[in-house]
Amino acid sequence: MTSYTGIIESIAREIKPLLNKGKVATYIPALSRINPQKFGMAVATVRGELFTTGDATENFSIQSISKVFTLAMVMDRMGDSLWDRVGREASGNPFNSLVQLEYENGKPRNPFINAGALVVTDCVIFENEDPLTGLIDFVRNCSGNPSIDYDREVARSEKETGHRNAALANFLKSYDNLANDVDRVLNLYFHQCALSMSCVDLAKSFLFLANGGTDPVSGKVICGPRQAKRINALMxxxxxxxxxxxxxxxxxxxxxxxxxxxxxxxxxxELSVAVWSPGLNTAGNSLAGMMALELFTTYTARSIF
Amino acid sequence: MTSYTGIIESIAREIKPLLNKGKVATYIPALSRINPQKFGMAVATVRGELFTTGDATENFSIQSISKVFTLAMVMDRMGDSLWDRVGREASGNPFNSLVQLEYENGKPRNPFINAGALVVTDCVIFENEDPLTGLIDFVRNCSGNPSIDYDREVARSEKETGHRNAALANFLKSYDNLANDVDRVLNLYFHQCALSMSCVDLAKSFLFLANGGTDPVSGKVICGPRQAKRINALMxxxxxxxxxxxxxxxxxxxxxxxxxxxxxxxxxxELSVAVWSPGLNTAGNSLAGMMALELFTTYTARSIF
Amino acid sequence: MTSYTGIIESIAREIKPLLNKGKVATYIPALSRINPQKFGMAVATVRGELFTTGDATENFSIQSISKVFTLAMVMDRMGDSLWDRVGREASGNPFNSLVQLEYENGKPRNPFINAGALVVTDCVIFENEDPLTGLIDFVRNCSGNPSIDYDREVARSEKETGHRNAALANFLKSYDNLANDVDRVLNLYFHQCALSMSCVDLAKSFLFLANGGTDPVSGKVICGPRQAKRINALMxxxxxxxxxxxxxxxxxxxxxxxxxxxxxxxxxxELSVAVWSPGLNTAGNSLAGMMALELFTTYTARSIF
Amino acid sequence: MTSYTGIIESIAREIKPLLNKGKVATYIPALSRINPQKFGMAVATVRGELFTTGDATENFSIQSISKVFTLAMVMDRMGDSLWDRVGREASGNPFNSLVQLEYENGKPRNPFINAGALVVTDCVIFENEDPLTGLIDFVRNCSGNPSIDYDREVARSEKETGHRNAALANFLKSYDNLANDVDRVLNLYFHQCALSMSCVDLAKSFLFLANGGTDPVSGKVICGPRQAKRINALMxxxxxxxxxxxxxxxxxxxxxxxxxxxxxxxxxxELSVAVWSPGLNTAGNSLAGMMALELFTTYTARSIF
Incomplete structure (x- = not known):
């Protein structure tokens, strides 16, 4: 049995100088107010251990990480028909680009760019009578934390400033690639982005992907082994x-x-690992978070390659 | 004094075989029901003559032709500040493309592609208390026909199917290039596209552009000579x-x-000339209408070149 | 009879402060050494008059202006088959862009962007046994100046630094849109760009385009009236x-x-007008030259609009 | 110890109906003449075992697979300076696209699209006095087969039909992203693509990437463990x-x-696995080869995910 405590505490010390280097997202007031010195990290292993450091139990806005949950919700039920509406390739373009969508006639490149995630969200609505409740239940179930919820202020702000996403949703609709009303899809999408979770919640709720689709602690089957493998490939x-x-x-x-x-x-x-540091690099990813994970695979000498 | 009667009647005979070759626009029920055999042509000269043939007095949906009216409404009042928000170059892309808009950071290439026209419509709202009434008054004034109005069914259909334009408007808003609410801009835009006019109305209402900005019949000054010349250059x-x-x-x-x-x-x-034939070519322009105008400049041996 | 002497001398005074504002082209040593204070202007009328000011008789590198000569050489003989290989639309992209060429499968947008001009040059080779001599003879004939030639140093430099044009030519060849060897086409292209002419030469040699294809002074028929009108439309x-x-x-x-x-x-x-000032704006056009021509149509109150 | 014999023989039977479904590459005569019924597969394990089926010892043109060898040659020596000249991201565009190269100012997206591979080849020339001999020695060394060579006919054909690659190389040169002459880079590139190897050769020569950079059979260090891991990530x-x-x-x-x-x-x-079937899918990858590898990870229930 490995203890990751020493490793993640070393990492927390090592990345400290980077905490001021990134730029906190500013497009929403609630995000821009976050203290950039926050740093948390949590490791959950398939043997049921949990290792944490720093602000690992503090909630933050998970934003695009929610796209994995909605994808997992629809992949089992929809099967390969999902891939008629969204592709599986890297985009080579910014996450909110409309360019490729136009060149490729309204079929988003993959389920993790915004356009593709909107299509997945449209499927969640189709598959659930009360889709927002369904999503929250799903996330609570994955994480084992029944108190997970979305942040009302963030959800409202997303809506007010979400013109780019509204453009994407209308564009998809013009290609007949949304079944539901544009406003309904956007509404759920803005709520899923506003889900508020901690590193501990996230590490626990992604553990089924390290374990062939079944949560190794609770024994719950979240998805089949093929789906788990494929979600990993897509990530x-x-x-x-x-x-x-x-x-x-x-x-x-x-x-x-x-x-x-x-x-x-x-x-x-083996494990899932979640990290949180609000300062972003120019590509929109956590600057210190990237480094923390790089150090993690260096120190553990483990990676998929 | 030239009579254009013989010329336009020859043209009407000559283009007949083309009337079945184009494809009537189908995105709106009201447009798709139009009889493709319709053909009208009207020539209005700066000396006040009017020559017509075929269905020249029948109303049809002027759609993008309305973009000239809104541009003329704002050009005088806004002056060169308009060009901070919209360019003056050909786009090299389809009229409703979002691609270029993204590459050029939300500044549309010109006022006649949809994105640019939405910016102009936004300016019309800014300059008029009741912008729809202002626009209709302007068009009635240019044409001398006080009964010109918009088609209610077309306006409603534009709204219902206008996801692509909604995408463009939201996209412009995300770049802060719309001052008014997205819905308000779209609403006026869908109404201006639904204006219903005849070839006679259009030929008369464009005559000020052949005469340095002043209607040669009524003597009304629609815009200054510099603006008239520039609108022609933009067209x-x-x-x-x-x-x-x-x-x-x-x-x-x-x-x-x-x-x-x-x-x-x-x-x-010298003159303005309006032609109407509902069948479109693959570029979205009237197929027989293009040929009718080509024959017109061939038979009159006149063009700007 | 109008005298343009007063007008062009006023213009020469008025644009003086702009001569330092542009940036002389630097990609070739011979061009970068040009004195940016040079300014010449020449007006040739269909009645055979010639008006000049400043450095109007000094030779300079005509570069892309040569594309009009090669187009005029092939348009008559090739007829509409030329348009299977090159389009007639504005590109909405920089003159040496490969992007659009790829999206449109190797058919350049128009004969005046570099890719399109290379296709036209390929046609010149096809139509002439000794194409460089043929081109020089054509230009001498249009201008009435038998001493016009190309600048050897410029031609050599174009070749040495012409990787972008070599990329375009190879790209066209890969789409099978060049009949001749890439090197042969590039060689003629680099020579045509190196043609050395004065404002007087250029004004005289473009006069056939103001006069339906026939030089009004010598009476030589350079091309038919339809071709002249169409070259104007393409410009x-x-x-x-x-x-x-x-x-x-x-x-x-x-x-x-x-x-x-x-x-x-x-x-x-009426006339043709040539202007020369080496300082360029960011679009690659003569900064003072643009202003000189704007003043010319303002002061003469004449334009095609 | 697992025997892969049964698995790969099952696969060989199962993919048989697919052998006629793909399209053999036709841009070079030597490639177009290949019998589409050919199928070979070889598995080499880090314990030194070798399992083969079908035409696993027959040589074929490795084409773009050679890009891994040139990358491995330069990665150690150049270190991170390589990444100033070429990126590490998926392109989202065809392998020979110039579009992205233009938008990103001549820095290819990654070392495996053609443009990026040309930059790597340019580095090979810089690092080796006789680069072609150096490359062949490197490949012989990796595979343990001293008779590996390039196919003269293929190399010559690549050159004759390589206008698209010549366009890319000239384009890179215009952005100053090739140190050597365009022709010299192209020449080596066409030779590396013409390397002729068998599935057995390829499986053996990639084994160092499954074993932290060291060939587990010969004990030769081809590259360091970090480099091996990173080449896998790039693949x-x-x-x-x-x-x-x-x-x-x-x-x-x-x-x-x-x-x-x-x-x-x-x-x-664990292992490296090579497969060969000449019929390609629309993306340019072996159609039956993709399926054979999919079945391989399905039957072995192993993958990196």
Whole structure:
């Protein structure tokens, strides 16, 4: 049995000078007020251990990390028909780009760019009578934390400033790639981005992806082994916006990031690891978080490569 | 004094075989129901003559031709500040493209692509207390026809199917290039596209552009001579969607087209000419209308080149 | 009879403060050594008059202006088959862009962007046994100046630094849109760009375009009236790189520019006007030259609009 | 100790119906003549075992697979300075696209698209006095087969038809991103693509990537463990042209393909596997080869995810 305590505490010390280097997201007041000195990290292993450091139990806005939850919700039920509406390739473009969407006739490149995530959210609505409750239940179930909820202020702010996402949703609708009303899809999307969770919550709730789809602690089957493997492949391909290659090169794990400063990564068969530091690099990923995960795979000498 | 009667009647006979070749716009029920055999043509000269043939007095949906009216409304009052928000170059892209808009950070290429027209419509709202009434008054004034109005069914349909334009408007808003609410801008835009006019109305209402900004019949000053010249230059550069070069090459006059099948062109110092035939070519311009205008400049041996 | 002497001398005074504002082209040593204070202007009328000011008889590198000569050489003989290989629309992209060429499968947008001009040059080779001699003879014939030649140093430098044009030519070849060897096409292209002419030469040699294809002084038929009209339309649409709309808006004449600092424009039925000032604006057009032509159409109150 | 014999023989039977479904590359006569029924597969394990089926010892043109060898040659010596000249992200565009190269100012997205591989080849020339001999020696050393050579006919054909690559190389040169002459870089590039190897050669020569940079059989150190891990990450991100996501999703291993119909993949810590079937899918990857590798990770229940 390995203890990760020493490693993650070393990392927390080492990344300290980087905490001021990133830029906190400012497009929403609630995000821009976050203290950039915050840093948390949590490791959950398939044997049921949990290791934490820093602000690992403090909630933050998970933003795009929520796209993994909505994808997991629909992948089992929809099967391959999902891939008629959204692709599985890296985009080579910013996360909110409309360019590629136009060149490729309204089929988003993958489920983790905003356009693709909107299509997935549209599927969540189709599959659930009360989709927001369904999503929150799903996340509570994955994490084992029944108190997880969304941040009302963030959800409202997302809506007020979400013209770019409204453009994407209308664009998808013009290509007939949304089944539901634009406003309904946007509403759920803004709520999922506003989910508020801690590193501990995230590490626990991604553990099924390190364990073939089944939560190793509770024994709950979240998805099948094929789906788990494929979600990991998708995160590897397109989970870090336009920095997926950088993340593969430096970290070497499948992962998903959000502009709230969180990143979650998965070491199949072993563990999941979540990190939070609000300062972002120019690609929109947590600057200190990237380094923390790079150090983690360096110190543990483990990666998928 | 030239009579254009013989010429336009010859043209009407000659283009007959083309009336079935184009494709009537189908995105709105009201447009798709139009009889493709309709053909009208009207020539208005600066000396006050009017020559017509075919269905020249029948109303149709002027669609994008309305962009010339809104531009004329704001150009005088806004002066060069308008060009901080919209460019003056041909786009080299389809009329409703978002690609270029993204590469050029939310500044539309010109006032006649949809994105640019939305910015102009935003300015109309800024300059008028009751902008829809202001626009209708302006068009009635230009044409001398006090009964011109918009088609309620078309306006409603535009709204219901206008996801692409909603995408453009939200996209502009995300770049802070709309001052008013997205919905308010879209609402006026959908109404201006639904204006219902005849070839006679259009030929008369564009005559000020052939006469240095002043209507030669009524003597009303619609805009200054510099503005008239510049509107002509803009129509020449970007009035025919992505077929401006084709129109310059074949017809050789500044002009503006709409997906309702109308095209209006201006011979500076002499006349304006409007043509209507609902069947469109692949670029979205009236197929028989393009040929009618090509024959017109061939038979009159007149063009700006 | 109008004398343009007063007007062009006023213009020469008025643009003086602009001579230092542009940036002389630096990609070739021979161009970068030009004195930025040079300014010349020449007006040739269809009645055979010639008006000049400043350095109007000094030779400079005509660069892209040569594209009009090669186009005129092939348009008559090739007819509409030329347009299978090159389009007639404004590009909305920089003059040496490969982007659009790729999206449109190797068919350049128009004959005045570099890619399109390379296709035209390929046609010149096809139509002439000794194409360089043929081109020089054509230009001497148009201008009435038997001493016109190309600048050996410029031609050599173009070749040494012409990697972008070599990329374009190879790209066209990969789409099978060059009939001749890449090196042979590039060789002629680099020589045509190196043609050395004065404002007087250029004004005289473009006069056939103001007179339906026939030189009004010598009576030589350079091309038919339809071709002359169409070359004017093409210059109007795409003669000023990505600033064709700006030129239409401010000047209102068909024209063609070159990075040597020359611009030639045509007032159909009346005159041609050439201007030279080596300092370029950011679009690659002569900064003072643009202003000189804008003043010319303002003071003469004449334009095609 | 696992025997892979049964598994790969099952696969060989199962993919048989697919052998006629792909399209053999036709741009070179030597490639187009290949019998599409050819199929070979070889597995080399870090314990020194070798398992083969079908035409596993027959030589074929490795084409783009050679990009891994040149990258391995320069990565150690150049260190991070390589990444100033070429990126590490998936391109989201066809392998020979110039579009992105223009938008990103001549810095190719990654070392496995053609533009990036040309930059790497330029580095090979810089680092080796006789670069072609150096490359062949390197490949012979990795594979343990001293008779590996390039195919003269293929090399010559590549040159004759390589206008697109010549366009890319000239384009890179215009951005000053090639140190050597365009022709010299192209010459080596065409030779590396013409390397002729078998599945057995490829499986053996990629084994160092499954073993931290050291050939487990010969004990030779090809590169350091960090470099090996990073080459795997780069293959994962961008080794399958524009189908990297598809390969990750279906196969789940880092790999590299070539238009000769070969694909090599690496299971870190365990094995390398090479497959050959000349028929390509629309993305330019071996159609049956993709399926063979998908079945391989399905039957072995192993992948990096």
């Amino acid at each position: 590897q391909t397109c989970g870090l916006y336009d920095e997926g290659g950088e993340f593969a090169y430096r970290v070497g794990l499948p992962g998903k990031s959000g502009v709230g400063g969180g990143i979650v990564a998965v070491m199949p068969g | 020449q550069t970007c009035g025919l969607y992505d077929e401006g070069g084709e129109f310059a090459y074949r017809v050789g006059l500044p002009g503006k087209s709409g997906v309702g099948g109308g095209i209006v062109a201006v011979m500076p110092g | 109007q649409t795409c003669g000023l790189y990505d600033e064709g709309g700006e030129f239409a808006y401010r000047v209102g004449l068909p024209g063609k520019s070159g990075v040597g600092g020359g611009i030639v424009a045509v007032m159909p039925g | 994962q991100t961008c080794g399958l042209y524009d189908e990297g996501g598809e390969f990750a999703y279906r196969v789940g291993l880092p790999g590299k393909s070539g238009v000769g119909g070969g694909i090599v993949a690496v299971m870190p810590g």
